Amino acid sequence: MKRDFLNLTDLSRQEILDLIKRTATLKKERSENIPHPVLQGKSLGMIFRKNSTRTRISFEVGMFELGGHALYLTDEQLQLKRGETIEDSARVLSRYLHGIMIRNDDFEEARLLAEHADIPIINGLTDKNHPVQVLCDLFTLQEKLGRVENFCIAYVGDGNNMTYSWMEAASLFDFQLNIATPPECTTPGTKDFSHLKNVSFFTSADDAVKGADVIYADVWVSMGMEAEQDKKMQLLQPFQINQKLLDQANPGALVMHCLPAHRGDEITGDVLDGPQSVVFDQAENRLHAQKALLEMLLS
Template sequence: MKKDLLKMNDLSKDEILEILNLADQLKYEKKHNIDHAHLKGKTLGMIFEKASTRTRVSFEVGMLDLGGNPLFLSSNDLQIGRGEPIKDTGRVLSRYIDGIMIRTFSQKDIENLAKYSSIPVINALTDDEHPCQVLADLMTIREYKNSFENLNVCYIGDGNNMAHSLMVGALKVSMNFNIATPKDYKPLDSYISLA
């Protein structure tokens, strides 16, 4: 069954912990030069409508470390930027590759891409969500604190995609979440209600 990662609320606490446990294992294997080519023969299409040094490098290196093939696709490389419906892009890419990672603007676009793709879709950033970054942050917190129970997370800044995903992720793993934002830059009401 296909499993997408579009927003933090798509994941249960158990799924978050399962992802973090796997990430810990892969980190251990890399550090100790243990072969972990779990994605040998698999290709990840990486769509970048928004540029990013860290996202591109981390996904490319991650795919190579896991034995897979990263395929960089800018909006100039695809028909998305020239009027092709996103559902057609999802259908076409599903015939050639094994997964899609997309860094884009609209959360609705990524949800439509996932709807029409028969392969997993990973949100590498939208205007509403930044789930991969939050999973990395949760991994770091657990690595240094050993547990999430009764920890306090304080976020100061714009109520943006990072605030949304961190709010949901922190609460799902039983941390307390506090946020301070300028009045005109608070998180979306839907995330405040969810929290």
């Protein structure tokens, strides 16, 4: 029976722990030049309706290193732009491919793709959530802290798809999640997680980072939201992650950012490049964690 990965909660807590363990193995094998062609003969279609650096390269290289093949597909290369339905596209692509990763603006489109495809569908980012990123981040926290529970993470900035996926993670694992956003930039889907006692909301970045072991940033203006740029840039100025804010967290608190970063906006360059930043290790780990996910879903 095929499995899709549209939400982090499509996996159980134990399955995520197993993937974290497998990610560590794949990362170690790669560092030792040990091949692992477990998806030899398999093909992954990658539908990009939103551009990306990390998502495209990490999935494409990941499939290559697993012995498979990845196809980069844009609107210009598919008939979706000319009116072919996502349902028909799902049925056709299922006859050619072994899995599809989709990165787009519309979670409902990804859901329809999964509903009508006979092969696994992976959410590479939608307007609702970004589960592959948080899966990778959990591995990074295991790598850096030695655990994925019993810590406090403060997300500071715009309420967006990343905050939704972090709330999904908080529903599976026992850590404290503090979300600091301006009242006008509240996190979408908070009602879905209103029952969680380990998620708290703040309108002050200073209050949110007190006692935090991790501070997390994302861009202030997501792709497709450029019309709100001027408004958000003004509202989010007090939510910049800088050394002054970092000093209010626990000593040695980690700094994470899912990238791309706009230095001087949501995070200062000295913090991004500083000794507490794990941002570029985090970016690398997209490759390793997604390889573990691909192996699980496509093998």
